[in-house]
Amino acid sequence: MTRSWSRRSFLAATGTASLTAFALGSPLFGGVAHGATEHDTLRAKWRTLLLGSGFSPTAEPFKSKLAELGASAAAYRTAMAPASGSLWPDLNFADPEPDTDQESYGYSGRMAESYYRLGTMAQAYCQQGTGLTGDAALKTAIVTGLDHLYAQVYNENRTRFGNWYSWQIGAPQALLDTCVLMYEHLSATQLANYCRAVDKFVPDSAVGSYTGTSTGANRVDLCRVLILRGVVGADSAKIALGRDALSPVFPYVTSGDGLYADGSFIQHTTVPYTGSYGSVLLGGLGMLFALLAGSTWAVTDPKRQIVFDAVENAWAPFLFNGLIMDNVSGRAISRGISATDPKAVMASDHLRGHSILTSIALLAEGASATEKARWRGLVKGWIQRDYYSPPLQNPSMGVVGLSRLQSIANDSAVTAIAEPTGHRLFPAMARATHRRPGWAASLSMANKRITYYETGNGENLRGWHTGSGMLYWWGDTFANGQYSDAFWPTVDPYRLPGITASRKVLADAAGGDWGASMPDVNWVGGATDGQRAAVGQYLRGLQSTLMAKKSWFCLDDAIVCLGANIQCSDGTTVESTVENRNLGPTGGSTFTVDGTVKPATYPWSQTLTSATWAHIGGHGGYVFPGGATVKALRDSRDGKWSDINKGGSTTTLNRKYLTMYVDHGYNPTDGSYAYLVMPGATTAQTSARAADTGWLQILANTDDQQGVRVPSLGFTAVNFWFGGTAGALTASAPCSVMITEKSDGTAVVCVSDPMRMQTALTLTWNRAVASVTSKPSTVTSATTGSHLKLVFGDLSGTAGATQKVTVKLG
Structure with missing residues (x-):
């Protein structure tokens, strides 16, 4: 089987989820002999980490996985034809390319993939049940291949060309892993040759400073190379260097790459990346912690606890029913089906999520007993x-990952923990998650620190508007395939759910690679009490004159969405997409508007005049307070993964969509919208909410403020784009405010400075308050009585975090 691997695909598969073997005591399987050195012990541990243990090769699903591995290795062995400039005819690495960072498709990427194939062959050699276990001809082919690549391309005399990643992470990791697997069959000269090559391209200076490509997940990968170089070459200093170079990864950061105190994870300086690079970091650290535990080089830095804390602070909030939300996976969302292997699913939100589950399971082995029990x-x-x-049926997961997950699934001592409810804001990466019983939602936005989207390596070519207020949501027993089922290659990229966008035609990869484009705006963020929230985005369009104010008020069974001052002079129309549901290949869901079931034919479109509610069968309901003119259509859309990813399949796919959007017209000057999204609601629940005209009060929906009040929930919230008054709230400067009045006579007042610019702020709530029972240090004065007056000091250093004040009502 031939597979075109992306930058991370192979390492995600082999590093934490797919290699398998038996830790046997014979030389063939790398057993540790009596009197072994500590380096030998580490080598044996790495084999076990790479190749797994504790599963039966004759039981499913392991039996089939091992057979597949053997078939792949056999195909690679048959096709291998050492020649000048290549080891396989389809992977020519002979001609240096410009340094264009095209690692997936350029010559340096082919060099790295050659090592990946040798790694697959080595795995098959070291497994029982592959049909090639201990096969002499396969062993000879692997060793021949290693020597050929050393002589031809990856050696200490070669000048690096193409993408840095292939030389410093991709190739050396696969090379060193293969050296561990085949160690007993490599001479001292061969091992020394390979180590010199690694030293050339990954010198000690690669981790000399925590900058550039040596941060975050990349730093963990580089440390893995150095540590394994030390293990293979019996170099204690290299192991110590790699161990010590992990330390800069642990502390929270306040800018650039890494983990933030609010749970954000950034890579490439501006890209939220919990689900892709974050997964690599989590898996890599889990492997290295486990490798070095109990050795001379054990990781003892106390700040490694930050990584353990991040399991629930950073990763768990974006995991839902096994998937990892796409809005923290960067350009990885465009990796669907490989161009060279139509049967190979390269990635999806679920497959990426499963990889993170296996990493959490591994990391748990080095955590406290309490953490381990909870994570399991x-x-x-x-x-x-x-x-x-x-x-446990993941087609892309190998037996290591499967065995880890199966051991947890079958452990009767482990009690499954339900999905949490509540709201989390991630100001550092302009994201939010909202979880309620039965469903979860997430928002992706952009500001002057966070990019609109990431493209690069020919990937995610049309993700332009994913940061324009895209509202994702999933149900507990429905709609989990919304973004998994060929959504990204078939959806209209100008009509992503929740966004406001100009129909101005954008070029593929518009804005530049690696998250280069960011809007020059500060006000993005919100306030939350941990259960409900007010979230806002001052939107400016990518390569567009579009400007808009967008707010979301996240409640118990609904999200209230407001848009105001929508203006644009692009010479095109502007739309705000209420919903764009992927209904799969058949598209059979019913669509009901104000009690009337609309046609289920494709294509179909209609302007819904004065609509008060709509419902999509099997998904949820939508309410338009006071009525609205909304356009609706059933759309049958064709697309190919290669449309959005140069390495994707060229097979045409078709998916059916049901779309609702507000058409703001040509060059709008003051467009607006207001609607509620009710995930999982029935037709009756949607209709009832629309009929209850007093349930929601819109306090403001203007360029100055956007706010709502829900009396039955005791909920009041206003996003102040400028100082002013909305309902009973007055603010002296821009801020986000959310108040919940409780049945026990108390209220929680939540305030934040999304702009990170306010050195002083006064908030007045025209409501009788008897006393303030708790407040943060940022509150310098609090006056109670017929109204509440809160004076805040400097909020510019709070990083957009919510300031909570608890009061006793009058």
Whole structure:
């Protein structure tokens, strides 16, 4: 089987989820002999980490996985034809390319992929049940291949060309892993040759400073290379260097790459990347912690606890029913089906999520007993709830990952933990998650620190508007395939759910690679009490004159969406997309508007005049307070993965969509919208909410403020784009405010400075308040009585975090 690997695909598969073997005591399987050195012990541990243990090669699903591995290795062995400039005819690495960072398609990427194939062959050699276990001809081919690549391209005399990643991470990791697997069959000269090559391209200076490509997940990968170079070459100093170079990864950062105190994870300086690079970091650290535990080089830096804390602070909030939300996966969302292997699913939100589950399971082995028990409970819950893409049936996961997950799934001592409810804001990466019983939602936005989207390596070519207020949501027993089922290659990229966008035609990769384009705006963020929230985005369009104010008020069974001052002079129309549901290949869901079931034919379109509610069968309801003119259409859309990813399949796919959007017209000057999204609501629940005209009060929906009040919930919230008054709230400067009045006579007042610019702020709530029972240090004065007056000091250093004040009502 031939597979075109992306930058991370192979390492995600082999590093934490797919290699398998038996830790046998014979030389063939790298057993540790009596009197072994500590380096030998580490080598044996790495084999076990790479190749797994504790599963039966004759039991499913392991039996089939091992057979597949053997078939792949056999195909690679048959096709291998050492020649000048290549080891396989389809992977020519002879001609240096410009340094264009095209690692997936350029010559340096082919060099790295050659090592990946040798790694697959080595795995098959070291496994029972592959049909090639201990095969002499396969062993000879592997060793021949290693020597050929050393002589031809990856050696200490070669000048690097193409993408840095192939030389410093991709090739050396695969090379060193193969050296561990084949160690007993490599001479001292061969091992020394390969180590010199690694030293040339990954010198000690690669981790000399925590900058550039040596940060975050990349730093962990580089440390893995150095540590394994030390293990293979019995170089204690290299192991110590790699171990010590992990330390800069642990502390929270306040800018650039890494983990933030609010749970954000950034890579490439401006890209939210919890689900892709973050997964690599989590898996890589889990492997290295496990390798070095109990050795001379054990990782003892106390700040590694930040990584353990991040399991629930950074990763769990974006995991739902086994999937990892696409809005923290960067350009990885465009990796669907490979161009060279139509049967190979390269990635999806579920498959990426499963890889993270295996990493959490591994990391748990080095955590405290309390953490380990809880994480295993979380993983078991995710395994049980992922009905759409069951992790134990994941076609891209090998036996290591499967064995880790199966051991948890079958452990009767582990109690599955339910999905949490509540709201999380991630100001550092302009994201938010909202979880309620039965569903979850997430928002992706952009500001002067966070990019609109990431493209690069010919990937994610049309993700332009994913940061323009895209509102994702999933149900517990429905709609989990919304973004998994060929959504990205078939959806209209100008009509992503929740966004406001100009119809101005954008070129593929518009804005530049690696998250280069960011809007020059500050006000993006919100306030939350941990259950409900007010979130806002001052939107400016990518390569567009579009400007808009967008707000979301996240409540118990609905999200209230407001848009105001929508203006644009692009010479095109502007639309705000209420919904764009992927209904799969058949598209059979009913669509009801104000009690009337609309036609189920494709294509179909209609302007809904004075619509008060709509409902999509099997998904949820939508309410338009006071009525609205909304355009609706059933659309049958064709697309190919190669449209959005140069390495994607060229097979045409078709998916059916049901779309609702507000058409703001040509060059609008003051467009607006207001609607509620009710995930999972029935037709009756949607109709009832629309009929209850007093349930929601819109306090403001203007360029100055956007705010709502829901009396039955005791909820009041206003996003102040400028100082002013909305309802009972007055603010002296821009801020986000959310108040919940409780049945016990108290209220929680939540305030934030999304702009990170306010050195002083006064908030007045025209409501009788008897006393302030708790307040943060940022509140310098609090006056109670017929109204509440809160004076805040400097908020510019709070990083957009919510300031909570608890009061006793009068």
